[in-house]
Amino acid sequence: DAKTTQPTSMDCAEGRAANLPCNHSTISGNEYVYWYRQIHSQGPQYIIHGLKNNETNEMASLIITEDRKSSTLILPHATLRDTAVYYCIAVPMNTGFQKLVFGTGTRLLVSP
Amino acid sequence: GAVVSQHPSWVICKSGTSVKIECRSLDFQATTMFWYRQFPKQSLMLMATSNEGSKATYEQGVEKDKFLINHASLTLSTLTVTSAHPEDSSFYICSASSITVYGYTFGSGTRLTVV
Numbered sequence: 001d002a003k004t005t006q007p008t009s010m011d012c013a014e015g016r017a018a019n020l021p022c023n024h025s026t027i028s029g030n031e032y033v034y035w036y037r038q039i040h041s042q043g044p045q046y047i048i049h050g051l052k053n054n055e056t057n058e059m060a061s062l063i064i065t066e067d068r069k070s071s072t073l074i075l076p077h078a079t080l081r082d083t084a085v086y087y088c089i090a091v092p093m094n095t096g097f098q099k100l101v102f103g104t105g106t107r108l109l110v111s112p
Numbered sequence: 113g114a115v116v117s118q119h120p121s122w123v124i125c126k127s128g129t130s131v132k133i134e135c136r137s138l139d140f141q142a143t144t145m146f147w148y149r150q151f152p153k154q155s156l157m158l159m160a161t162s163n164e165g166s167k168a169t170y171e172q173g174v175e176k177d178k179f180l181i182n183h184a185s186l187t188l189s190t191l192t193v194t195s196a197h198p199e200d201s202s203f204y205i206c207s208a209s210s211i212t213v214y215g216y217t218f219g220s221g222t223r224l225t226v227v
Contacts, residue, residue: 034215036218038156041203041221041223042220042221043116043118043205043206043207043218043219043220043221044156044205044207044218045218046215046216046217046218049215087155099146099158099161100146100156100158100207100216101158102148102155102156102157103155104155105155
């Protein structure tokens with residue numbers, strides 16, 4: 001079962017910041033928080049990941065609370081092409097590659 | 113960046129026939145590949161994990177004799193759906209991982225329709 005819970009859907013106006021929350025209150029100390037998104041009928045696309053510290057890349061920013069029980073993905077200036085399902089996933093930091101367990105994700109709709 | 117190519121992007125086959133889906137890592141060597149299935153309006157469900165040169169590890173409830181996975185090289189994994197039935201119609205997605213690549217890179221998916 002997925003260790004994360006996310007709102008089912010969110011709306012955002014084009015040009016505004018989209019803040020997508022994720023609850024992972026049972027996450028272990030050795031688990032990263034990964035974010036992926038899936039545009040309709042395509043494979044998931046990696047966005048960002050983090051362990052404790054906040055992270056930023058060219059796509060988004062990831063804010064992780066100090067207790068690591070929740071995080072927020074921020075798309076600073078949402079565009080219509082950001083309409084997708086966003087998945088927050090807890091991934092163990094063990095050696096070897098761990099399988100990703102996808103939850104239901106958040107369906108983000110960016111409108112003009 | 114890391115690219116995973118999946119082929120075909122869509123396929124229609126007759127009930128009872130077999131279909132092979134290929135997943136290739138184009139610019140990196142993938143030591144581990146994952147196969148997912150996604151039904152309409154649902155999330156991705158992991159089917160199996162394969163390591164190069166080893167037998168795949170299937171998730172509970174996935175028939176290994178029906179969904180044959182081969183990972184013969186570091187750049188290619190295949191999923192063969194044998195004796196396909198209409199209920200096997202779904203979106204199949206592969207993912208590849210490597211120590212040289214951040215995260216897990218996904219293919220673009222294959223939409224299988226069994227008629």
